[in-house]
Amino acid sequence: MGDFFKKVHRIVAMIPPGAVMTYGQIAAIVGNPRASRAVGYALRAVPDGGELPWHRVVNSKGEISTRRTMQGDDDRFLQRVLLESEGVLFMESGRIDLRKYQVHF
DNA sequence: ACCATGACTGCAA
DNA sequence: ATTGCAGCCATGG
Numbered sequence: 425m426g427d428f429f430k431k432v433h434r435i436v437a438m439i440p441p442g443a444v445m446t447y448g449q450i451a452a453i454v455g456n457p458r459a460s461r462a463v464g465y466a467l468r469a470v471p472d473g474g475e476l477p478w479h480r481v482v483n484s485k486g487e488i489s490t491r492r493t494m495q496g497d498d499d500r501f502l503q504r505v506l507l508e509s510e511g512v513l514f515m516e517s518g519r520i521d522l523r524k525y526q527v528h529f
Numbered sequence: 530a531c532c533a534t535g536a537c538t539g540c541a542a
Numbered sequence: 543a544t545t546g547c548a549g550c551c552a553t554g555g
Contacts, residue, residue, distance in 0.1 A: 446537090447536075447537050447538085448537065448538065451537085458537095458538090459537090460537040460538065461535065461536090461537040461538080462535090462537085463536085463537075464535070464536035464537060465534085465535060465536080465537095466536090467536055468535080468536060470536095478536085481536075482536095483536080483537065483538080484537075484538060484539085485538095488536085489536050489537075490536050491535080491536055492535080492536085496536085499536080500536095503536095
């Protein structure tokens with residue numbers, strides 16, 4: 425695993441419950457504002473059942489995005505449940521209000 | 530070193 | 543609101 429992944433994981437680990445960060449935001453924090461896509465790639469490598477709060481990362485529109493596989497749907501459902509269990513409220517559009525839940529380091 | 534692969538993003542129709 | 547698409551980038555083969 426590359427250094428970039430480790431940095432990303434380190435940042436994600438700091439997101440407090442009930443809050444979220446975007447892929448692009450994390451990319452900027454670790455040094456490359458344009459590596460948002462690679463951030464998603466890094467999260468894909470996160471083991472399930474770990475302590476890393478991967479569910480607290482959403483896209484720039486406040487939507488949940490996951491891998492495009494069979495598991496994708498399950499992941500999305502799980503992510504939403506986990507966020508809601510932390511108090512994050514989803515709008516009718518299926519998005520969350522970033523102005524309310526996004527944390528800025 | 531080269532190439533394909535996406536849990537991204539912003540912009541244009 | 544949707545769709546399409548061209549940039550962008552760290553990995554892995």
